[in-house]
Amino acid sequence: MEVGNMRHLETDKAARHIRNRRMKNTIFHGVLLLATGFGIVVLGLLLYQILKTGWGWLDVDFLLSMPSRFPQKAGIKSALVGSIWVIGLTAAFAFPLGVGTAIYLEEYSNKKSFLNKILQLNISNLAGVPSIVYGMLGLAVFVRLLKFERSILSGALTLTLLILPVIIVAAQEAIKSVPSSLKQGSFALGVTKWQTITGVVLPYALPGILTGSILALSRAMGEAAPLIMIGAAGYIAFLPSGPMDSFTVLPIQIFNWTSRPQEEFQHIAAAGILVLMILLLSANAFAIVLRNKYQNRMD
Numbered sequence: 062m063e064v065g066n067m068r069h070l071e072t073d074k075a076a077r078h079i080r081n082r083r084m085k086n087t088i089f090h091g092v093l094l095l096a097t098g099f100g101i102v103v104l105g106l107l108l109y110q111i112l113k114t115g116w117g118w119l120d121v122d123f124l125l126s127m128p129s130r131f132p133q134k135a136g137i138k139s140a141l142v143g144s145i146w147v148i149g150l151t152a153a154f155a156f157p158l159g160v161g162t163a164i165y166l167e168e169y170s171n172k173k174s175f176l177n178k179i180l181q182l183n184i185s186n187l188a189g190v191p192s193i194v195y196g197m198l199g200l201a202v203f204v205r206l207l208k209f210e211r212s213i214l215s216g217a218l219t220l221t222l223l224i225l226p227v228i229i230v231a232a233q234e235a236i237k238s239v240p241s242s243l244k245q246g247s248f249a250l251g252v253t254k255w256q257t258i259t260g261v262v263l264p265y266a267l268p269g270i271l272t273g274s275i276l277a278l279s280r281a282m283g284e285a286a287p288l289i290m291i292g293a294a295g296y297i298a299f300l301p302s303g304p305m306d307s308f309t310v311l312p313i314q315i316f317n318w319t320s321r322p323q324e325e326f327q328h329i330a331a332a333g334i335l336v337l338m339i340l341l342l343s344a345n346a347f348a349i350v351l352r353n354k355y356q357n358r359m360d
Contacts, residue, residue: 111338115331123332127298128314132325137333139297140314143213144340146301147310148282150217151224156274158221159228160263163270166229167236168258188226195223196290204291211292214304219287224277231273235266268352275348279341285312311337 126136170177199219209215239262247257263270288310295317297309309317311333318330 111331111334114328115333115335118328118332119335123329124336128296128317132323132329135318135326135329137311137314137336139300140309140311140333141336142300143293143297143308144282144310146213146304146308147216147220147288148278150213150304151220151281152274152278154217154221155225155228155277159225159274160232160270162225162229163232163236164258164262167233168254168262184226184229188230191286192223192284193286193290195219196287198222199287199291210305211294211307212305213301213308215291216288216293216308216310217304219291220281220284223284223287224281227277227280228274231277232266232270235269235273236262238269239265272348272352275344275351279344279348282341282344283312283337285310285316288313289316311340 123136124141125138126134127138128140129135166177166180170180196219199215199222203209203215203218204211209218243261243265244257247261248254252260293313294307294309295313297307301308315330315333315337318326318333321327
């Protein structure tokens, strides 16, 4: 009898434990669902407000006109061209540096060495540093120390520092995903290490590298704080013709319009936000298409 009672008590205890875990799981699931729903509702309201405010001002003239103190004549042409200049140079600097660093850390460096551990720790920490800190660093190094002044080159180098840790981490994870059997098979055929990296590792890791890089560039496209720190102008009435010219970008132009007291400038700021959103969504969609294309090719 005592043995039976003990088994009965243990069974009841186990059943209560299971019920408590299920109840906690249900509560936690509900909290997460509410948080997600709240975020979606707020995002939907913001998108609705932006579309309602700026859609009527979004046309070809708005895209092809220079900024003006008159809202009816104001456009984003100089800011759009400036964004293309800055993001183009940022991609040219960040992509080879980030991928090259990832290849070195994963394929050449001694992972157990103190230097490798320090590099990995710093890269992980730099990925979480606020963007304004990179702006202060860009102001001190590129604008004042290297005398690049408040130019497109200074802005591109600052944004390169901002997104470089993200690209390195994404490229490292993509390289780690390459099966070791592919590399060993390449070495068995007498191929050199560099040929294995360029002919086997990089093609296999390319979808992940491209996806991470494009998403990092999308982040850079929407940054305003570091560019404000290095002195990007809020009003440019000409198109930049080289990397040493003064510039403005879409986030700064939008910020400039939102600070104006006239209601019309709030409408064209909303139209500028729509253009920036279209560019960001296009970049993200392009990353997805590239990833799927190269994954299908590898399969």
